[in-house]
Amino acid sequence: MPRYSSIRIIAVCWISALFFGGADANPADKGIEFFERKIRPVLVERCYVCHSAQAAAKKTLKGGLLLDTRQGTRKGGDSGPAVVPGKPADSLLISALRHETFKMPPKRKLSNEVIADFLKWITLGAPDPRTGKVNAHAGISLQDARQSWAFQAPAMPKLPKVANTKWAASDIDRLLLAKLEANGLTPASASDRTTLIRRATYDLLGLPPTAEQVTAYLKDKRKGAFARVIDRLLDSPDFGIRWARFWLDNVRYAQDDPTCAANSNGAFSVGPYRDWVVKSLNRDLPYDQFVRLQVAGDLMQPKDGESFNVDASTATGMWGLAHVVEGNDREKVIADFVDEQLDVLGRTFLGLTISCARCHDHKFDPIRQTDYYALAGMFYSSHSFKFDGESARKRVRIQERAYPTKAKQCEFAPLEKELAEVEKELVSLEDKYENPLELKKIRDELVAKLKEQPQTPNQKARVDRRIKFLRDREKNLLADQKKQGWKINPPQLETHAKLVVQRDGMKTKLGAFPLRMVIREGPVPETRHKAAGDIRLFIRGNHLALGPKVPRQVPGVFVMQGAIKISGSGRRALADWLTKPEHPLTARVMVNRVWQRLFGRGIVATPSNFGKLGRPPTHPELLDYLATRFVQNGWSIKKMIREVMLSRAYQQSSRVKAANRARDPGNRWFGRMNRKRLDAETLMDTLGWHAGRVKRSIRPMPEWKFVVNGRALYGAFSRDKPQTTLDLFDGANPDLLVPARADSTSAPQALYMLNNDAVTGTAAKLAQRAMGIPCESERVDSLYLVLFGRTPSQQERDVALGLVSQARETRRKFATNPMQIENGVWNDVCMAMICSNEFLYID
Known part of the structure; x- marks a missing residue:
């Protein structure tokens, strides 16, 4: 009807x-970041040798083209402008990279992926921060850099005097109000109770409050009613599910790592890592331990030699989420893998773009190329994957079963071996009898589909399309059988079916000890790195052009806090250093993320970039206060959230006075609550809750049962086949670190x-x-x-x-x-x- x-x-x-x-993140910042990560390294490595001031000084400049400044890139050389911002078709650089006119580089064409990056960069307007002339010897003084707020330990600030003493109910309020008053602003009025409980419930659980919870809160007239709401929400298992998604955005969480047809990255199990993050947040694992276990949990095992700390090893699965890129060059594959690991280390834990120093000293922050390789040595001395066979094209992640003791490991070792033999036999049969197996599978699915009773027109249309596809495929297979003469029902199909039953039974027995991705000490086997140790610097980031060895160490700008003593890979010492109470960045970066999640924007608006290209803190004293309190309270994330949510600042209305809007249209000074759209997972979970598809997690429900509650967190997060629904509503891209999601509005959403x-x-x-x-x-x-x-x-x-x-x-x-x-x-x-x-x- x-x-x-x-x-x-x-x-x-x-x-x-x-x-x-909502507005997207500043596109200019995104463009510069794209240039620094994708364009500048290629220019340095492949272009500067012929097209730079240094090349001109050596009289080897080609075509009068300088590519080491923005002005030179746009001016071009003897043939005209190399780059026309926004117009890749008019940019001579693109045709040269494609080898259509000139050939750049002359000996070997760049990969299609790199050329696509240049196309995208020019389409974005060719954002380029390289102003002025190039000084090949320019550098950033570490002594000067150490004077920056970001590289000094947080200190408890002196509380400022404020005029509106009645409004400020906490130290957070005083620090925020001082900035408001200094800018001629006044705080917004307090939110009403219905708005407040809805905001708090979504912020902490990613689900709406129930009608009963709203009614109970409205009836609770006792002092501390909202504090009791917060405590109830923080105690809910759904808290960990909600806040785990925030963390996973920053580690490239995905359940696969697709590559080209010539390569294979295999399958891996990352669910246990996701579940560990949920459990850790629910149990309020102190953040310093949360960091330490992810960096080096495999090195923090019981000393008895008989038991395993399963959680500690599971936490290291994060490092295996880096991409294993295509190609048959082992050293290049490892170099790119380690680069992504350092990107996570830098941006997620430190708020620094360390990977920008892979090819040269960082152009804006005090991270030198030697610092990059000093850290890289720790990850070259560890491995999360290995090559399977002589070729570098087949790779497998390092996975272990979650055995609690060595005794259990020995007990199930024969079963694991038997399972491996069965799976090998299945692979052989599936390769040899691919067509008859596929035909049987199609016919089985057809029988099931024909029995389905769709409830809506959309469901019926999907079923009909699937049936048509299956029948077409069946027809094609039968045509091939008639032509090739293979047997439709060979006896080996029965053998295959029995082996599948046998395999599934073994997996069920081993299911009590699930596989999970981990990191191990020692370099990737069968490479030029034979043991844990320092590595050589790659000149211009080229893994084939080796420079001097660089001792493993933390970046030089931090050495004022003390150098670290390296043993093994060095990751254990790195973990200890990251979580020192006086570390200038670790606590600051995390409390800024907490503020970002509750207010819609961080005190540092670029939550994974505290460097020069990032935004400076709008409230540096408040940031230091939060970081100091965080450490004082035992690095408790829940205590930090509670303190912020009990402030008058958090409880402000999103309604804005006309005078405040005129003075602060972007709410830079947090004079009101930012209005936030439901993110992709929250929207799906809310719809699912109202439809009865999603259940709330309750205590004492076993943590392994959370996966059956229907929450979006437990759905498929594939790089190969991303969920279109989540992508439509700005869900995290599993290929990238996503410190802050976009907030777009489009016709497909409608x-x-x-x-x-x-x-x-x-x-x-x-x-x-x-x-x-x-x-x-x-x-x-x-x-x-x-x-x-x-x-x-x-x-x-x-x-x-x-x-x-x-x-x-x-x-x-x-x-x-x-x-x-x-x-x-x-x-x-x-x-x-x-x-x-x-x-x-x-x-």
Whole structure:
């Protein structure tokens, strides 16, 4: 039946939402970062030898083209402009890189991937921070750099005097209010209780509050009611599920690592690492231990020699999430893998872009090329993968089963060996009898699909498409069988089926000790690195051009805090150094992330870049206060969150006074709460909760059962086949570190909300439940409480009831079945509410 009124209502609701969409992160900053990571290293390594001031000094400059300054790149050489910002088709550099006109580099063409990076860079406007002339000997004084706030230990600031002494209820409030008053601003009014509990519940759990929880909070008139709400939320297992996603954004969390057809990176198990992060956050594992275990948990095992610290080893699975790139050059593969590991170390733990020093001294921060290789030596002395066979094209991650003791490991070793033999036999059969096995699989699926009973038109269309695909594939296979003469049902299929049953039974027995990705001491086997030790510097980042050995150590700018003593790979000493209470960055970076998650933007707006190209802190004293308190409270993330949420600053309304908006339109000084859109996972979880697909995690539920609760965190996160829904709503790209997500608004998002089964099905469930309430006015009240966490005003109630009457009148023109009409009417109401700003945003 047509849904004309529904579509009209939803379209209006969504169009109104467009005007409240959040802004993306500063595109200029993103462009510069892209240049530093993707473009400058290639220019340095492959282009400067012929196209730089140094080349000109040596009289080896080619074509009059200088590529070591922005001005030179845009001016071009004898043939004209090399780069025309925003116009790759007009940029001679692109045709030269493609070897269509000139050949740059002349001997060997760059990979298609690198050329695509240059295309993207020029399309972005060719952002380039290289101003002025090149000074080949320019450097950053470490002594001067150490005077910067970022490289000095946090210290408890002196609390400032404020005029509005009644507003400030905590030290956080005083430090924030001082900045507001200095800029002629006043704080926003306090949020009402319904707004506050909805904000807090989404911020901590990623789910809406239940109607019962809202009602209970509104009735609680005792002092400390909101503190009790926070404590209840922090104690919920769903807290770890919500906040784990924030952490996983910063470590390239993904369940696969696809590569080109010529290479194989194998499968690996990263779920245990994800679950460890959830468990650690729920148990409030001190952040210093959280860091130490991820950096070097494999080196922090019990001294009895008989037991294993399973969690400690599981935590190191993070390092295996780096990409194993394509190619058959072992040393190049390892170099790129270690580079991504250092990128995580730098940006996630330190807020520094260490990997920018791979080819040369960092152009903006006090990280020298020697610092890069001093740290790289620690990861070259460890390994998260190995090569399988003589070729470098087949790679496997290092995985171990979670045996608690050596005795258990010995007990199950024969079963593991037997499983490996069965799997080898299965691979052989599947290779030899690929076509008959596929035909059997297709026919089995066809039988199952034909028995399905789809509930919606969309579901039926999907089933019909799948059936058509299966029948077409069956037809093609039978045509091939007729031509090639292979047997449709050879006896080996039965052998294969028995082996599958045998394999699955073994996996079930071993399932109590799941495989998980880990890191091990020692370099990648079968490479030029034979033992843990220092490595040579790569001249211009070229792994084939080796410079002097660089002793493993922390970056020189930090040596004022003391050098570290290296043993083994050096990761244990690195972990100890990172978590010293006086470390200038570790605590600052983490508390800034906490603030970012609660306020929508960090005190440092570039949460993974505290360097020169990042944004300076808007409230440096507040940042130092939080970092100092964090360490004083035993590095407790939950205590830090609680202290921030109990401040008047957090409890401000998102409504802004006209004078404040004029003075501070971007809310730089946090004079109000930032309005936040539901992120991708939260939107999916909220829809799932209302539809009954998602369950809340409760104590004492075993942690391994969280995976069956339907939360988006436990869905597929594939680099090869990313979830289109999460991508549509700005979910994290599993190929990248994502310190802050974008907040885009697009037409496909509107189409999703209008048509996707996840939305329409949720609306149908809500309507069905609402129709169990006899009074229509009470139905509206119930829907408002469930979806918005509040009761409607009389005007809102009247509008909703007017909508009901209008929708009913419209539907009577197209249907006669009373129940069908009523279902459609309340579906319309629920769809309109789900697509409204109030549902999609957190005030």
